[in-house]
Amino acid sequence: MDMNWVRQQMEIKGISQRELGIAIVLSDAKISNVLRGAMQLKSDEADGIRRYFGFTLPEDRTPLIAVAGHVGAGDHIELHDDQEKGSGLYQIERPTWIIVFLKLSLDCKLSFF
Numbered sequence: 001m002d003m004n005w006v007r008q009q010m011e012i013k014g015i016s017q018r019e020l021g022i023a024i025v026l027s028d029a030k031i032s033n034v035l036r037g038a039m040q041l042k043s044d045e046a047d048g049i050r051r052y053f054g055f056t057l058p059e060d061r062t063p064l065i066a067v068a069g070h071v072g073a074g075d076h077i078e079l080h081d082d083q084e085k086g087s088g089l090y091q092i093e094r095p096t097w098i099i100v101f102l103k104l105s106l107d108c109k110l111s112f113f
Contacts, residue, residue, distance in 0.1 A: 001046045003035055009053045024048040064091040 010020055021031035024045060033039035041049070047057055067090055 001041055003037060006035065006049060023052050066091050
């Protein structure tokens, strides 16, 4: 990891070496040694620094799920899927709290008497 980049990020965020160490759970001595190049970071420590400064790592990304179709309110749906397995009409990031996603189209016909 490039320590000049780390120092630049610390300056942008306005934090001290001690604050960075506390945020990523490194002792004052270790963060000091790392910043002056006397010690290397473990990969999980380097990842912690990247995350602290707002960078998303590949393993942090939310899995995608396929939206298989649309159902209007009061409508019905045929149980078949013309899409390639898992592709759906389009994909969205899967919220952590949901297993199945339905998009409801509320096409209404109003009658006035």
